[in-house]
Amino acid sequence: MLLFVMILEIRNFMIIKDAIFKRKSIRKYKMDGLNEETISKVEEMLKNVKGLYEEINFKGHLVKDGMKVQALFNNFIGKYIKVKAPHYIVITSDKKDGYLENVGFAFEEIVIQLTCMGIGTCWVGAPFDRNMVKDMIEIDDNQEPILIIAFGEPEDFFTMYRKGINEYKRKTLDKVVLGEIDSIFEDIFNYVRVAPSAINSQPWMFSKEDGIINTYCIERKNKITKALYDKMNLIDMGISLYHLKVGLEKNRMSFEVIQSQEGKMKSHKYINTIKYR
Ligand SMILES: Cc1cc2nc3c(=O)[nH]c(=O)nc-3n(C[C@H](O)[C@H](O)[C@H](O)COP(=O)(O)O)c2cc1C
Structure with a gap:
């Protein structure tokens, strides 16, 4: 049994290791969304996410209905942050020393895990404030929205992965x-x-x-x-x-x-x- 678990862990690690060199930002998604089982897996992953600094509280809130997030894009000019996806993770955190590195470290693991699962992702620096997201997520008193991650099935699966390191x-x-x-x-x-x-x-x-x-x-x-x-x-x-x-x-x-x-x-x-x- 132990050997079986170890083999599974090694396999998982190998996939993460490879995904680092295959990942790229996906900006075009199928809008019909991921199935319930996959959404539950992502929710589970978000419960276990670990940062760099234990003393900083943060959270990744899964917003299943991506239209709610997309509606907020109208508050901003410029196209860069308007990545339309079926789902988003809204990241909130306490604003203590190191909180920005902390969430970058924590959620890149989620991005890579999603890449392993064949799910496209894009970090999005949307400057949302508390008021904008308060009806969408339950946000702790001390935390502020930091940025979001768009995710879902890529519009064209063949664009999901890089072919090699030279493409970077x-x-x-x-x-x-x-x-x-x-x-x-x-x-x-x-x-x-x-x-x-x-x-x-x-x-x-x-x-x-x-x-x-x-x-x-x-x-x-x-x-x-x-x-x-x-x-x-x-x-x-x-x-x-x-x-x-x-x-x-x-x-x-x-x-x-x-x-x-x-x-x-x-x-x-x-x-x-x-x-x-
Ligand atoms: C913190 C952060 C914020 C980002 N914000 C946006 C964004 O608002 N819109 C967007 O289209 N891409 C965004 N990106 C994706 C970057 O443009 C992308 O990672 C970079 O160009 C490298 O390309 P690659 O991810 O395909 O390797 C962001 C990436 C990071 C790490």
Whole structure:
């Protein structure tokens, strides 16, 4: 029995590991929606989602009737956030230090699990406020809506997965990792490199030392780009950290967040330190 469970776990892990390199944002969906059994599975997954920092409360609310979310898009100009899907996950969180990385990390696992199930997803930076969502979800007093994830069956299933790593428009490893790395860490940082980010901005930078990796996010000076990107880029950082965890675990290493001595880097701000073994 134990062997059977272990085999299942390994299979599941292998699928997650592969899904990281196959995932892409899906923006066109079949509107008839997923069946009840699948919706229940997603609800179950949302109950077990884990963040980076235990002390921050957050929640993923499944909105089965996507029309309710789509109706809110009329409050905004611009097309980017108007991703029409049959279902959405509305993410809410306490606003404590690190809450944005925390939800990025937590819900990228859901995105990857959905990818494993053949369900399309797209992170959507919709700036909803409490008032907008209060009739749609039960939101705790201390929490605020942060962003949403659109999901459902892709309009054309053949567009669901990437064919290979070369299809990703991403920065090369030398632009995201400081210093020399061996082939094992090249493999690990390839997991990180392909992570999704708002407007594909890839704000991350990592410096690997012996037993630790310091993580940094680009620091924008221009007021307009700051307003546009700052919040989303911290979510992106959390997403990249989930990818780092999968990359380390695939290479049989552990992932632990520590707040160490703050590393310093020009034009980037320190986020946290990952201890690996
Ligand atoms: C935090 C975050 C917010 C995003 N917001 C939107 C959005 O509002 N609309 C959209 O179409 N895509 C959105 N995206 C998807 C990105 O544009 C996409 O991940 C990026 O261009 C890379 O492409 P890929 O996901 O297909 O690899 C968002 C992604 C992240 C991580």
